[in-house]
Amino acid sequence: MIIVTGGAGFIGSNIVHGLNARGIRDILVVDDLTDGRKCLNLSDADILDYLDKDDFLARIQAGERFGAVEAVFHEGACSSTTEWDGRFVMKVNYEYTKALLAWCVAARVPLIYASSASVYGMGPVFREAREFEQPLNMYAYSKFLFDCHLRPQLAGIGSQVVGLRYFNVYGPREQHKGSMASVAFHFHNQLAESGRVRLFGGSDGYGPGEQRRDFIHVDDIVAVNLWLLDSPQVSGIFNLGTGRAQSFNDVAHAATRWHRAQGREGGGIDYIAFPDHLKGRYQSFTEADMGALRAAGYDRPFMDVETGVPAYLDWLARHG
Structure with a gap:
């Protein structure tokens, strides 16, 4: 059996579908379905069972083994990133992951977990080393602190443990995320509604819409997770982006070209004044240093925005 926590969410549900594509259906999904709309991410997936996240935590803290578990994707x-209830964030992100790590180590079960590129704060260097890490919000701090908790233990752990620092992920099954969904998703909706895209004006020395992020399609995220499932000798904390920063304008143009190819009118860009409350708190540039993951053996290419965005919009068109 394979356990996927957050399995009804954006990346988790895509991992479930990636496992299904391999013919794997012996999957335990762990999640919090207070927002029941997330069930739609699994309505076309095949799983063995579902557990609420609190019930799962209680059972692993009690030492339950769940039979033969091949791996945990956490x-x-x-x-x-706007949640400032520190007690809540640390309980859900930090303490929960510590408990899961202890359970996996005791059971010698591989653990592949989601860290975050937000640990780097404003950058400008995005490499897996303490001197480049300075989280700026509670979400980032909780991810950073668990990575720090893991680092001194890694050499002494006999089973696989991998942390993946996701950069700006976009793609299918993110619709439930609301304002936290990707800019590709928002641009698509803006174009459908008004034929125009809204972007921030210039900031931090970048021209209007020229702020740059490392945008990575969720299919590439899934491919790396499944490669790690096949590579139990690989452990460590790794960046997971494309290694290539692209501008918000690039994403907007890719979405606009797709809409025009469907025969739709419009496609202009409206630049709005950069918000005062984001000044000094906004990542105007991110770009993953992918040297560590490449050195570990992952050699497949990653989609650029010009490839990934239309593929995503094709999926949205098929799924409504």
């Missing part, structure tokens, strides 16, 4: 978290 994607569950409070992922809101």
Whole structure:
């Protein structure tokens, strides 16, 4: 059996579908379905069972083994970068992941978990080393602190443990995320509604819409997770982006080209004044240093925005 926490969420549900594509259906999904709309991410997936995240935590803290577990993909978290209830975030993200690590180590079960590129704060260097890490919000701090908790233990752990620092992920099954969904999703909706895209004006020395992020399609995220499932000798904390920063304008143009190819009118860009409350708190540039993951053996290419965005919008068109 394979356990996927956060398995009804964005990345978790895509991992479930990736496992299904391999013919794997012996999957235990762990999540919090207070927002029941997330069930739609699994309505076309095949799983063995579902457990609420609190019930799962109680059972692993009691030492329950769940039979033969091949691996745990831990994607569950409070992922809101605007959540400032520190007690809540640390309980859900940090303490929960510590308990899961202890359980996996005791049972010698591989653990592949979601860290975050937000641990780097404003950058400008995005490499897996303490001197480049300075989280700026509670979500980032909770992810950072668990990575720090793991680092001194890694050499002494006999089973696989991998942390993946996701950069700006976009793609299918993120519709439930609301304001936290990707800019590709928001641009698509803006174009459908008004034929125009809204972008921030210039900031931090970048021209209007020229702020740059490392945008990575969720299919590439799934491919790396499944490669790690096949590579139990690999442990460590790794960046997971494309290694190539692209501008918000690039994403907007890719979405606009797709809409025009469907025969839709419009496609202009409206630049709005950069918000005062984000000044000094906004990542105007991110770009993953992918040297560590490449050195570990992952050699497949990653989709650029020009490839990934239309593929995503094709999926949205098929799924409504």
